[in-house]
Amino acid sequence: MIGMVGHKPSVPRAPGDHGEYIAQMDQDFLQRWRALGQWREDPQAQTTVPTADEWAEQVDYVIKTVGADHVGIGLDMVGGRSSVPQNAGGYAGIFAAVRRVTTPENARKINGENWLRVLGQAKA
Structure with missing residues (x-):
């Protein structure tokens, strides 16, 4: 168990006792x-943005x-950082790339x- 430096570590008492933060780490x-830590990205690093076709290959997978x-x-x-377009204008390229890697039915x-199906089910 790890506690704050100079403080007694928090210890759980009863299930209903929420009066303290419990910091138990094995x-x-x-x-x-x-x-x-080795996978954390530098927030100042330049983002590598995949092309629409590279993105569509992942969709196909x-x-x-x-x-x-x-x-x-x-x-x-x-x-975190995003590789999606910064405005809606870029989505046309993504939609077109998806149409190139799959059937018309899958692309639709x-x-x-x-999304329409899922939202309709959530509404019901």
Whole structure:
């Protein structure tokens, strides 16, 4: 168990006791955490942006792995740097590239129909 320097480490008491932060880390967790350091990116480094065709090749791989019904183009960012276009004008190139690597039916699903289906199911 690791605690703050000069402080007694937090110790869990009862399941309903949320009055303190519990910082328990085993050695395996610490090794995994330290190993991530080599993968952290320099936030000042230049982003390598894949071309639309390179991106579509990855879409094709995912289609073959999980099926076209489970693939969609996400328009949000979850954090970190992004290789998506900075405005909606770049999506036409991505949509065209997807059409080049898969069937017309799969392209329609990936380019929007899957999102409409999922959102429709969520609404219901």
